[in-house]
Amino acid sequence: MQPDAQNATTGPKGPLEWGQINFLHTTDTHGWLEGHIKEQNYGADWGDYVSFTKHMKKKARKLGVDLLLVDTGDLHDGAGLSDATTPNGNVSNLIFENVDYDLLTIGNHELYVTEIAYETFGQFAKVYGDRYLTSNVQIINPATGALEYIGAKYRYFTTEQGLRVMAFGVLFDFTGNSNVSKVIKAADLVQETWFKDAINFHKPIDLFVVIGHNPVRPTVSSSTFGTLFSAIRKARPDVPIQGLGGHTHIRDFVVYDNKATGIESGRYCESLGWLAISGIKSSTCKADHNPKGVPHPTKSAIPLASTGTATASVSHLPTSTTPSTLRYARRYLDWNRLTFSYHAEQSQHYTSKFDIPKGVAVTHEITSERAKLNLTNLYGCAPETYCQYCKPFLTDGNIFKLLQTALSTVVVNETRKDIPRLIIINTGSVRFDLAKGPFTYDDSFIVSPFADAFQFIPDVPYSQASQVLGILNAGPFQKKKRDLSTENFNFSPVLADRDLCLDPPMTHSYGAMGKRSYPAGRLIRRQSTSPSPGYTTKDDFGTDGDDTIHTAIPDYDQPNDLQANASFPTDGSEPETVDLVFLDFIVDYITDALAQVGGKYTEADVSYYLPKTFTTNSYLPAYAKIAWQDNVPNCPVGTGIGAADKRNVEVVV
Numbered sequence: 001m002q003p004d005a006q007n008a009t010t011g012p013k014g015p016l017e018w019g020q021i022n023f024l025h026t027t028d029t030h031g032w033l034e035g036h037i038k039e040q041n042y043g044a045d046w047g048d049y050v051s052f053t054k055h056m057k058k059k060a061r062k063l064g065v066d067l068l069l070v071d072t073g074d075l076h077d078g079a080g081l082s083d084a085t086t087p088n089g090n091v092s093n094l095i096f097e098n099v100d101y102d103l104l105t106i107g108n109h110e111l112y113v114t115e116i117a118y119e120t121f122g123q124f125a126k127v128y129g130d131r132y133l134t135s136n137v138q139i140i141n142p143a144t145g146a147l148e149y150i151g152a153k154y155r156y157f158t159t160e161q162g163l164r165v166m167a168f169g170v171l172f173d174f175t176g177n178s179n180v181s182k183v184i185k186a187a188d189l190v191q192e193t194w195f196k197d198a199i200n201f202h203k204p205i206d207l208f209v210v211i212g213h214n215p216v217r218p219t220v221s222s223s224t225f226g227t228l229f230s231a232i233r234k235a236r237p238d239v240p241i242q243g244l245g246g247h248t249h250i251r252d253f254v255v256y257d258n259k260a261t262g263i264e265s266g267r268y269c270e271s272l273g274w275l276a277i278s279g280i281k282s283s284t285c286k287a288d289h290n291p292k293g294v295p296h297p298t299k300s301a302i303p304l305a306s307t308g309t310a311t312a313s314v315s316h317l318p319t320s321t322t323p324s325t326l327r328y329a330r331r332y333l334d335w336n337r338l339t340f341s342y343h344a345e346q347s348q349h350y351t352s353k354f355d356i357p358k359g360v361a362v363t364h365e366i367t368s369e370r371a372k373l374n375l376t377n378l379y380g381c382a383p384e385t386y387c388q389y390c391k392p393f394l395t396d397g398n399i400f401k402l403l404q405t406a407l408s409t410v411v412v413n414e415t416r417k418d419i420p421r422l423i424i425i426n427t428g429s430v431r432f433d434l435a436k437g438p439f440t441y442d443d444s445f446i447v448s449p450f451a452d453a454f455q456f457i458p459d460v461p462y463s464q465a466s467q468v469l470g471i472l473n474a475g476p477f478q479k480k481k482r483d484l485s486t487e488n489f490n491f492s493p494v495l496a497d498r499d500l501c502l503d504p505p506m507t508h509s510y511g512a513m514g515k516r517s518y519p520a521g522r523l524i525r526r527q528s529t530s531p532s533p534g535y536t537t538k539d540d541f542g543t544d545g546d547d548t549i550h551t552a553i554p555d556y557d558q559p560n561d562l563q564a565n566a567s568f569p570t571d572g573s574e575p576e577t578v579d580l581v582f583l584d585f586i587v588d589y590i591t592d593a594l595a596q597v598g599g600k601y602t603e604a605d606v607s608y609y610l611p612k613t614f615t616t617n618s619y620l621p622a623y624a625k626i627a628w629q630d631n632v633p634n635c636p637v638g639t640g641i642g643a644a645d646k647r648n649v650e651v652v653v
C-alpha cells in the first residue's frame with residue numbers, strides 16, 4: 001500500500017472456490033497502479049498485487065491445480081501515474097510489467113496515439129512475448145513498413161497441470177485508432193484461414209480461452225464475443241470456451257451455453273476477477289478437480305431464458321448439444337490489502353507474511369515515481385466527497401454542484417470580468433468522483449483528464465443564451481470525434497474520441513438490460529460488521545458474485561451539460577446580453593442551439609475566453625488554490641465514494 005492510502009474495514013465473505021483451472025483477471029486498470037489513495041475499498045497498490053499473485057500461484061501448485069493470470073487491456077488514461085508522462089504509460093507500464101501474466105491483450109487506449117501504439121508494439125508486447133495476444137490488431141512496423149500483428153495471433157499451450165489450451169485475444173471492432181494500426185473486424189477475423197486452422201488445430205484442445213478488450217455480454221453493442229463464440233462453437237460443439245473481457249468497466253458474468261461462459265472484471269484497480277472451473281475433460285490434465293482443504297465450484301452453466309423485452313443475451317447463438325460436466329464459480333474481489341491478505345492467508349497456511357520482497361520493491365517504486373512526477377503536490381483540501389452519480393444533480397455532494405461554483409469562481413477573463421456570463425460544460429468532461437481529502441496534481445488527472453479550452457461568443461442576447469442549456473440537454477450525448485492534432489491537447493490526446501470506455505453513457509444506460517445492481521434491502525448479510533457502500537453486482541449467476549458484501553451506491557442520471565453563471569446583476573434582474581462561455585469541444589452544439597432560437601453565429605464569432613492553456617484540467621486546481629486552503633497540509637481523508645458518514649479516518653502511515 002502507498003503510505004498515504006487506507007486499508008479496508010470490511011473483508012471477504014469467505015474463502016474462494018478453487019477448481020481444476022482458475023483465473024485471476026484484471027482489466028481497464030487505466031494507470032491506477034497506486035490504488036485509490038482516498039477510498040478504503042480500493043487501497044491496495046500494484047506491489048500488493050505482485051505479492052498476492054505470487055502467493056496464489058504457489059497455492060495453486062500446492063493444491064495441484066492451474067492458475068492463469070489474465071489482463072485485457074487499457075493500461076493508461078485515468079490516473080496521474082500513467083498520464084503525467086509523455087507518452088502516457090512511460091512509467092506505469094514498467095511497473096505493470098512486474099506481474100507475470102499468462103495471457104494479455106490490447107485495449108483501445110493503446111491505439112489512439114501512434115507513439116503509444118508503437119511503444120506497445122516495440123516494448124510492452126515484447127516483455128510478454130507469445131503471451132501477448134492480438135488476434136485482430138496489426139501495426140505498421142516502422143523498420144520495414146509492413147503490417148505485423150502487435151502480439152501473437154493465438155497461443156496454444158499446455159498448462160502446468162497438463163491442460164491443452166488454445167487462446168485468442170480479440171479487441172472489439174474499434175475504429176478510433178491512429179492510422180498506423182489496423183483492427184480487423186470480428187466478422188472478418190472468423191473467416192480468416194489461420195483462425196479456422198487454429199480452431200481446428202492439429203493438436204488436441206481441451207479448452208478455448210478467448211480474452212478480449214471486448215464486453216462479454218453479446219447484447220452490448222460493441223461486443224463481438226457472440227461472433228467469436230459462434231464461430232468456435234459451430235466448429236467445436238463440445239469443447240469448453242472461456243471468455244475474459246473488458247472495456248465497459250463493469251463486473252459481469254455471462255453464460256453462453258452449458259460449456260461456455262464469460263467474465264468481465266471492472267475497472268481502475270477497483271476489482272479483481274476470480275474464476276474457477278472444474279470438470280474439463282482432458283486425457284493429459286492431471287489437475288485435481290476437487291482440491292483438498294478449499295471450497296470447489298458448484299454451479300452449472302445454464303443460459304438465462306428469454307424474458308420478453310430484455311431478451312436473453314445468448315438466445316441467437318449456437319449451443320453445445322451434449323451434457324456438461326463443468327462446474328463454475330466466479331467472484332469479484334475488492335482491490336484492497338484486507339482482501340488480498342485474507343485470500344492469501346486462507347490460501348497459504350504455511351506463511352504468515354503477506355509481502356514478498358518484489359512486492360515491497362514495487363510499492364516503493366510507485367511511491368518514488370509519484371514523488372518524481374509531482375503527483376502528490378497539494379492544491380488544497382477537499383472538504384467533502386463529491387460524486388458523479390451517487391447524488392441527484394446539483395444537490396449537496398454532487399460533483400456538478402461543486403463544478404458550478406468552481407466555474408463561476410475561476411473562469412474569469414480579467415478584461416471582461418464585470419460582464420455577465422453563462423459558462424457551459426459537458427458533464428462528460430468529468431471522468432471520476434472527487435474523494436474527500438488532499439486534492440493533488442494526481443487528482444486533477446483523475447477527475448478531469450481532458451484538456452478542453454474555454455471559448456466564448458460575446459454579447460449574446462440573454463433571451464437566446466438562456467435557452468442553450470435546455471436545448472443541449474434535450475439533444476444527444478456529446479461524443480463526437482474531433483481531430484487528433486496534438487495542439488488541441490495538453491497531455492492526453494488519447495481521450496479525443498469520447499466513444500470510449502468511459503462510464504457514461506455505457507454503464508449507465510443499458511436500456512433493456514437494466515441497471516446491474518440490486519437495492520441494499522435484497523442483500524443477504526453474512527457477516528456481523530455492517531457493510532460499506534460499494535459494488536452490488538447482478539449477473540447470469542445471480543447476486544452472490546461480490547467477494548465483499550456492500551450496500552448499493554445510488555445511481556442518479558445526470559444531464560448532458562452543466563451551466564454556471566457569474567457577474568449577473570446583483571438586484572436579481574436579467575442582463576440584456578451575456579458572454580456565452582463554453583468548451584471548445586462543444587462549439588458546434590452551441591452554435592446549432594443558438595441557431596434554433598434565432599441567433600445567427602458562425603465560427604468567426606467564436607474566440608478564446610481564456611488562454612488555450614487554461615483547460616478543463618486547470619479549473620479545479622485553480623479553484624482548490626482559492627477555496628480549499630483550510631486544513632492544509634494536514635487534510636482529513638474520508639472513507640470513500642458513497643459513504644454516508646462524514647467522520648474522518650486517520651491516515652495509516
Ligand SMILES: [Zn+2]
Binds near residue numbers: 030074247249502
Ligand atoms: Zn477502459
Ligand SMILES: [Zn+2]
Binds near residue numbers: 109500501
Ligand atoms: Zn476500452
